[in-house]
Amino acid sequence: GFEVELMLSGRTVTVPPGQSILQAVTAAGVQVLSSCEEGTCGTCETPVLGGTVDHRDSLLTADEQAANDTMMICVSRASCPRLTLEL
Ligand code: FES
Numbered sequence: 001g002f003e004v005e006l007m008l009s010g011r012t013v014t015v016p017p018g019q020s021i022l023q024a025v026t027a028a029g030v031q032v033l034s035s036c037e038e039g040t041c042g043t044c045e046t047p048v049l050g051g052t053v054d055h056r057d058s059l060l061t062a063d064e065q066a067a068n069d070t071m072m073i074c075v076s077r078a079s080c081p082r083l084t085l086e087l
Pocket of ligand 1: 038
C-alpha cells in the first residue's frame with residue numbers, strides 16, 4: 001500500500017493493495033467525479049502535485065504519463081510511498 005495526501009482537503013488516506021485511490025478517497029468522504037472506473041473515460045483525472053505515479057490508464061500518452069502531473073485515480077497507483085494530489 002501507499003499514502004495519498006489530499007492537498008485541498010487537508011487529509012491523508014492509506015490505499016491498501018486491492019483498493020483504488022478513487023475508492024480510498026471516496027471512502028474518506030471526499031467527493032470525486034468518476035464514471036468508467038477502468039481508466040478509459042478521463043472523468044476522474046486528477047492533478048498530481050508530488051510523488052511518482054504508476055500509470056495504468058489507457059488515455060494518457062507516453063509523454064503525458066512521463067510528465068507525471070496528472071493521473072486517472074480509478075486505476076493508476078503510486079510507485080512511491082506517498083502521492084500528493086490536488087483534491
Ligand atoms: Fe474513467 Fe477514471 S473513471 S478514467
